Every structure is written in C-alpha cells, then in structure tokens.
Amino acid sequence: MARRDSARRDWDESDVRVRPNKSGSRPRTKDRPAHRDAVTGRIVTVDRGRYTAVLDEDTDRERLVVAVRAKELHRRPVVAGDLVGLVGDVSGAPDSLARLVRIEERATVLRRSADDTDPVERVVVANADQLVIVVAAANPEPRTGFIDRSLVAAYDAGIEPLLCITKTDLRDPAELISHYTALELPVLLSGPARDAAADDDGATLPLDRTLVEALRARLDGHVSVLLGHSGVGKSTLVNALTGADRATGGVNAVTGRGRHTSSSALALRIEDASPGSWIIDTPGIRSFGLAHVDPDRIVESFDELAEAIAECPKGCRHTEASPGCALDDWVAQGRAGDAGTSRLASLRRLLGAGERPGESREDKELGIQ
Known part of the structure; x- marks a missing residue:
C-alpha cells in the first residue's frame, strides 16, 4: 500500500496519454480571412462552375480571368453583372485559375x-x-x-x-x-x-x-x-x-x-x-413568375398612389377585388392627380399579372393578352 501511494505521488501531467485529434491539431475557428488583397472584377458569364470576370476594365491592363468559387461562399448565386473579389492567379494567362472569394454589395x-x-x-x-x-x-x-x-x-x-x-x-x-x-x-x-x-x-x-x-x-x-x-x-x-x-x-x-x-x-x-x-x-426565359414580389413594392413605384398604402387594411393586395382597398377612394378624391384613374388601372394591370386565375403553363411562358 505504501508503495502504491509513493508511485501516485511521483506522477505528473506528462504521464497522461492524450489521444490525437483525428481532424488535426489546429484549432477550428469560424473567422474567415478578410482577403484584403482581393482585386475587383465584373462577372461577364457563368458556365459549369467557372466564372469569367473582366478586371481593370477600360484600362490598358484589362483582361479576362477565369475563377472558381471559394467554399465560404456556400451556395450564394453568382451571376452576370456581379462585382466580385478575386485572389490567387489573376493574371488572365492561359490555363490560369483564380479564386472568387467575395460578392460585393449589389446595387440592383x-x-x-x-x-x-x-x-x-x-x-x-x-x-x-x-x-x-x-x-x-x-x-x-x-x-x-x-x-x-x-x-x-x-x-x-x-x-x-x-x-x-x-x-x-x-x-x-x-x-x-x-x-x-x-x-x-x-x-x-x-x-x-x-x-x-x-x-x-x-x-x-x-x-x-x-x-x-x-x-x-x-x-x-x-x-x-x-x-x-x-x-x-x-x-x-x-x-x-x-x-x-x-x-x-x-x-x-x-x-x-x-x-x-x-x-x-x-x-x-x-x-x-x-x-x-x-x-x-439573357437566354430565352420560358417562365417569369412573380411569387417573390410584394404588392406594396409595386404600388410604391407609383409616386401619386404610394401614400394610399397607409390607409389600406393590413395584407391588402390592392386589386379591384381587395376589400377596403384605399386606392379607389384616393383616386376618386383627386389625390392622385388628373391621370389618377388611368394610373390606377395601369397599376392594377401590373398587380394582376401574377394573379390572373386559370393561367396555363403556356400563358406563363409567353404572357397573355
């Protein structure tokens, strides 16, 4: 018993065996590199996971660079017109490949x-x-x-x-x-x-x-x-x-x-x-659905009608069939100006583009009269 107590007193942390981490010894972090050295380019086309961008446009150094997306972008779409940050080989030389690491803020x-x-x-x-x-x-x-x-x-x-x-x-x-x-x-x-x-x-x-x-x-x-x-x-x-x-x-x-x-x-x-x-x-688009468009956003683009939204009931779709829609009274009171009636008709034609009952698939592909 005395021998066992003596052995325990001689142990220290160096005697503890630590099983190695299978994923490596480097600690994981959620911090991503800032890529401050990234250069900005404009995406001109996307083809099968390759992104072609123009760099230094309108200068004597203008060139096309092909890039692949970085993993940290996940599935964020990159489309023609995007301004992006590129690192790696941005020379534009044949067979070179850069890395797309950032999508700049979009204007539209x-x-x-x-x-x-x-x-x-x-x-x-x-x-x-x-x-x-x-x-x-x-x-x-x-x-x-x-x-x-x-x-x-x-x-x-x-x-x-x-x-x-x-x-x-x-x-x-x-x-x-x-x-x-x-x-x-x-x-x-x-x-x-x-x-x-x-x-x-x-x-x-x-x-x-x-x-x-x-x-x-x-x-x-x-x-x-x-x-x-x-x-x-x-x-x-x-x-x-x-x-x-x-x-x-x-x-x-x-x-x-x-x-x-x-x-x-x-x-x-x-x-x-x-x-x-x-x-x-753009390639020939066979369908142009409007499920993503909020009716209020459309009304707001008509300056003479936009203020009427505040008087509409919550959830109003602003169509002729919408109960309590304030747009009709707004126009009737002359608050939308002399062209208010025709402007409201135009607005509702746009709002109704996504709500016409009985549209076939062909109607949605080509539009209807």
Whole structure:
C-alpha cells in the first residue's frame, strides 16, 4: 500500500496519454480571412462552375480571368453583372485559375421565380440599371402578359424599363403601345429594314440601323439587361450593338415560337459607347413568375398612389377585388392627380399579372393578352 501511494505521488501531467485529434491539431475557428488583397472584377458569364470576370476594365491592363468559387461562399448565386473579389492567379494567362472569394454589395438585383406559386427566388442579373423588354409586333405575336411581368420585376428591382418593339413592318404596334401610355414607358420602334444580318442557318433577318443607333444612345453609360423571347430579334440587336456573334434564330411556322439560341447570360461591352456601357444578354426565359414580389413594392413605384398604402387594411393586395382597398377612394378624391384613374388601372394591370386565375403553363411562358 505504501508503495502504491509513493508511485501516485511521483506522477505528473506528462504521464497522461492524450489521444490525437483525428481532424488535426489546429484549432477550428469560424473567422474567415478578410482577403484584403482581393482585386475587383465584373462577372461577364457563368458556365459549369467557372466564372469569367473582366478586371481593370477600360484600362490598358484589362483582361479576362477565369475563377472558381471559394467554399465560404456556400451556395450564394453568382451571376452576370456581379462585382466580385478575386485572389490567387489573376493574371488572365492561359490555363490560369483564380479564386472568387467575395460578392460585393449589389446595387440592383433582377429576380424571377419559376412560377407564381414558387417561393424560390432566382437571380437573373445583378447591378443593371435598365431593363430593355424586346418584343415583336408580329411573328411571334406580342403578349402583354409577358411585358406586364417584366415591368413588375423591373419596378421591384428599382430598374428603369424600356420597351423595344421590332418587326413593325409586319403590323402596326399602336394597339400594343396603347396598353402602356399611362405608364410613361419609353418605347423604341423599328422602322423599315435597311440592312440584313445572316442567322446561323443562312437566312436573313431584318436589321434596322436607325433602331440600333437609337438603342445605342439609350444604353450609353448604363448597364442594361435585354429580356425577350426567341425570334423577336434580341440577339440580332445585341450583335449589332456589340460586334459579338451571338447565334440568332427564326420562328417556327407551326408553333409561332422562336428557337432558343442563347444558353447563358453574357455581359458584352457596347461598341462606340462611354466606359461602363454594358449589355447583359439573357437566354430565352420560358417562365417569369412573380411569387417573390410584394404588392406594396409595386404600388410604391407609383409616386401619386404610394401614400394610399397607409390607409389600406393590413395584407391588402390592392386589386379591384381587395376589400377596403384605399386606392379607389384616393383616386376618386383627386389625390392622385388628373391621370389618377388611368394610373390606377395601369397599376392594377401590373398587380394582376401574377394573379390572373386559370393561367396555363403556356400563358406563363409567353404572357397573355
């Protein structure tokens, strides 16, 4: 017994065996590196987990850099137009690969949902300040529903909308334009085609140089996103404005639909324009759901009606069927000005774009009259 007590008194901490940590001896921390040395670039396209960014744009050091995302970004979407922080090999040399470690604060975000009942938001582009909605006067037929949906998304994102109507030689667009006179929506029209562009099948597409130059003036100094269905001439306009070679396609004579020729969003610099002038061409989007848009956000974009929200009951949808909606009395009392009635009708047309009962999937893809 005395021997055991003596042995215990001779022990110290060095006699304790510690099982090694399988995950390593380095202590874990939630602190992430600040990456203060990261350089800022603009994402021009995303393709299968590779992010292409332009660095030092509008300087003699401008270059394209390909990057992969860092693990700490998790699943945050990175889209065309994003300003991002890059580290590692940012030389832009062949086969080089940088690391994307940060998404800078976005000025605007254009979002959509896959369907009006789908709560998941999908980011389309970032940091655009203009949305150009391209439709054809005919072939394919213009649908006011799609235009309405695009306008709702633009107002929600704080992006200025612009309507561009092509193929006016096939049909007078006056009736289509009449739907939007109360919105003070800028409209650009094509005239007679004075040139032609060959598509990838060898056919010719009309190209109105006057419209191209009018668009160039509107887009100068802005980051603009072009949205439109296949077959309306969107890619033809992009090619003429940027000197790019985006594939163009015609319209199926049976279905009346265009053939999708773009597969990914791509930011392109506008030729003969001021620094910072970009077009973000989007692939043919077959659905533009509005589940993510709060009705109050739409009303707030109408300055003469916005204050009426305070007098509406909680949860008011601001439609004609909404009980107790204050917008009707607001307009009837003349508090929205002389154009109040037409402005309210325009607002409710936008609000109703996501709530029309009985819409089929095709209606949501192409919009409805």
